[in-house]
Amino acid sequence: MHMVDGLTASPRTTAAERSKNVAKPEFRPEIQGLRAFAVLMVVLYHVWLGRVSGGVDVFLLVSAFLLTASFTYKVEAGKPLKLIGYWLNRLRGLLPAAIVVLLAVVAATVSLLPRTRWEEVATQTISSLFYYQNWQLASDSVNYYAASQSAASPLQHFWSLSIQGQVFVLWPIVIAGAALLWRSLKRRRPDLGFRPVLAAVFGGVFVLSLAYSVYVTSTFQTWAYFDTGARLWEFALGSLLVVALPYAERLPVGVRVAMGWTGMAAMLSCGLLLTVQGSFPGFVALWPTLAAGLIIGAGQTGSRFGVDRLLSIKPLARLGGISYALYLWHWPILVIYLINSGNKTANWLDGSAVIGLSLVLAWATTKVVETPLHQWRWPTERRRRMSLVVAALIGVVLIPLGGWQNRVDAYEAAAAQQTPSDNPGAAALNAGYEPEIDPAAAVLPLSTALDDEWAKAGGACIEQFKPEDEGIEYCRQYGDPETAEKFIILLGDSHAQHWTTAMQPIAEKNNWAWILIHEPGCRYGTVGPDRNDSCNDFIEAAPDYILAHAPDAVFTVASITGKYPDGDLTPADQEIVAPGYVEGVLPFAEAGIQVVGLRDTPRFTYSVPECVDMRGTENCSLPKDYVLAPENPLDELAQQVDEGQLPRELSFFDLTDRFCLDDTCHAVIGNVITIRDEDHVTRTYAHTLAPVFEERFRAALRW
Template sequence: MIGLLGAGSLAFSIYYTADSAAQAYFVTPTRIWEFALGALLALLLGATQFTGRWGNLLGWTGLAMILGSAYLYSELTPFPGWTALIPTVGATLLMACGGRDSWTGIHWWFSMRPVTAIGDWSYAIYLWHWPVVIFLPYLLETADLWHVKVALILGVVVVSALSTRFFETPLRRAKILLPTWRTMVAAGVGMALVMALAHYSVERVEQVFTASDLSEDHPCYGYRALANPDQCGDPFEGTQGLTPSAADVAAQPQEPVHPGCQAGADDDGVPECWLGALASEADGTIAVFGDSHATMWLPALDEIARDAGKRLLVLTRSGCTPRAATFVEADDPCGEANLEILDRLSEDDEVETIVIAASQMMGGFEGPDVEVDLPDSEVELTEQGRSVITPIQVWLDAEKEVVVLGEIPRLNLERNATETLPECVALNEDDPAACNDDLEDTWVSERWLTQSQDVFAEAENYHFIPTEDLLCSEEEATCYAVLGGAITYNDNSHVSQNFVRSVTAELAERIEPALQG
């Protein structure tokens, strides 16, 4: 039974880690197989061990598997999944195999008092290390320095030794808990207290961050507060509370509004998704072309298309800059799909309007694979820039209405790897302005889509839609983390779903000339 449970858990762990790694790390079913290995070891071997030369070699191999995993695994390693097999099997080998010969025997080393002491404290170390790992980077700016990490590790060991000696051991040996029924009652009461306290704490935090009278329909919610300062007062104060909470906004990247409407970076061909009006009722089609920064506008574009009686053809791809170029020395399903999309939309008479949007960050490609005559302008185009704006010219030549959304600001780039905007807001609940960014600091590239407005200034069917003023004040030269009770980004570079909905009416007004062309 333990073997079957372990095998099933391992299979689920591999599947769920690939599907949703963050959740897979914490949930119990993905970890049962690790305990099952220890249980099988205890059942099959009991107190016996494999010794001798080969047993000792396997023991040292197990230690190497553990240390190798600690050194080689990074935040990019899919874990637990199959990668957890290496340190876990290594631990199993270390327990089951080894020799006791002086100096060469792995179990001779691991029978020394300092090592067995660490074993005695190991469960306490496991418990104490977690709050240190989670909270110290936020409380101590120097937490990433190696000597600080060493001090923290030693501190965890000391605290674990003390809690084992003066709390856990006396508790395990307490006469009052010797009867099994008393142990069960104490455990049940303890778990109930922990769950009640956790639930109460979360509820209190939610109440602090969420105003009961604030919703997405509020006339001063999100962008509407920025657009109507006379009616809404100062939209930057953050006094309205937050809706939704920082935790809910941070979860949005894993919960897309339109699942399956964005192709994967390595998908072959041109996967498509249809939104907007029903085909039987629609008069014409709007196409959306770009990367995840085009996908993030779908809640607004879907509503705009439905109100205009148009179908919405979504041709977006994660991590794929909208361009007319392919990589020179590498496979490039993104570039190949983009070239196919260029031809397809040019030849499709049903497609009247094409919306292009992209991230500021791009790379890996050079000059365009398609030759077009670009207008003369004062913009100094690099090969990469020509590749990005070539699709615009291709579709203008095909007599399409082309809508280009300017690149959105990229907030707090220097903190992007360690802290998202929702996390920053959660840590600065009394002063969300601490998470704001200077407008100029959000420009992290040449922003070719924004510069295209100068290249195509005389093009009749070209429509540039600025986006910076939806999130920033040009007068204050500041981009905001919170506007009208809405956190503006769900990470550091993608506008939150709730904020996109708040800006839909404004976006529709700006796009309307292209739909009337």
């Protein structure tokens, strides 16, 4: 018996004899053309339409088809699979172009992007290099705070390459397992072919993965989009094409011509007719993958009317040859352009420049880097040599990343030496304040440390204060409500949460205790059809929790500032009392619990730290009348309380004058950045607001 990478060949025929009877997969020029159309769809939709097209799904299917066809030939011909050699060779083929792009993005990040992007790009460079970028993005997609970044990462497109890399490891193992199963079954059924076994294995993967994909897409689409398990069925479909292809080739030429053009029409129309972002990768992704399957299944028809004739023309073949590099280049070029221009989308002229530059760099990368390394024979002669080449390629990225991290560490160490007087924040607004800020002192928080600027006060709620209702998922606690002088519950969303930074030192000084119950993106009010299920569940559960624990006061953010310009409406035109606010808090007031509502903070229309980093502290402010209504919308409620129309337990206060001075809302006050993104107060600035917060909080509650 002949052992090949753990597979035992049948003794009845030699590998040489079997290989004579098995046709080696031929070059399919129309598949290069299919790749060309797929990458064009991806690039054009990204650049000009700001959406996804289904082209990536075509790439996934094609990659699985080619991989499975190659391994199926080896199994049927009795050739050794050489899995380790295959994996090393795939890395040698994939890494060079990817590394060139990763290094270019790192260099562009340091020289062209604000420091706010540095940590994100550094983290995603590692996850892209080691093919787990999709899981990094999946994790960020379920993190409300990570998802609130104002622009995409220049490496975000590596998610699909990461999934492909994972499948390039998994699929050969699955095929090897199928081969072992086939050889076991052949002892009882000598006439059994390998492809029926392959069909059963990948048919099972297809069904299970598609079922999971449909489920997770319907329940958690942002996670599902990057989930390898929710995408495996697309690869399985490509593998099943290998089994089906011999049958498709027997169909009449006219039928295959119709198949090809039907597939082409369906593939090109997918992105236009479907909202891919909100529905993939569930059953809707069958559209582009089945379309590509029809094109591959149509094969080489030999007809002048066949779609393969179009797909085989030389310009498309050349474009298909650089499709991998083009995919790698177009996205970072687009994102870096958008960040530096301040535009949300590219116009026709700028978009053409992005595409043109991407094409030039893709061609150069393929010609100068990818092809020469692919043709280099020295590494292929021994596995050890191949391992050394792969390790060297990885080191080319890791070494400059280490130097970059040293630069960031030095930057942060210098800032750590600053005295508190260099960054007084809101204290600079106090009467009689005398400036002592060193002109050379860095603005805080550092743009490389923004992940630490989310409010992190308190700890998890414990014992009887831990919510029993699943509608309250997030609960933080500081102090013991049973022994504290005062007990406050902070209620709402992240805009209530960011005030815990100011509340903590106040509570510590006065022996108060507080509990925060919040739901991201859910301003407290009443249940409504425009709110998501999690928000409605939270609003339904919160009153029972609060009434059961009977705090001395409930703190809320009672208004909402406008998010973005909407037609002729400015953000100021959209500032309102939180929908259902009064109805939502009345049960507390009727139970004798004091309720204090704060006016919302100004909401900028861009990332404040990014603007400060790129344009300076004086160029990132906005007119107050652009972001806030001329009158505080809570003043009307306060008047109703004074007139006896609302319970006396309701009160309100405002900190707008600590963000907006002289009719201007400032990005930086007292050498401290006020807003962490577009609308959340930085932890550093909130801490400096504690004294004035306490003063106005006490005044509103008459404590």
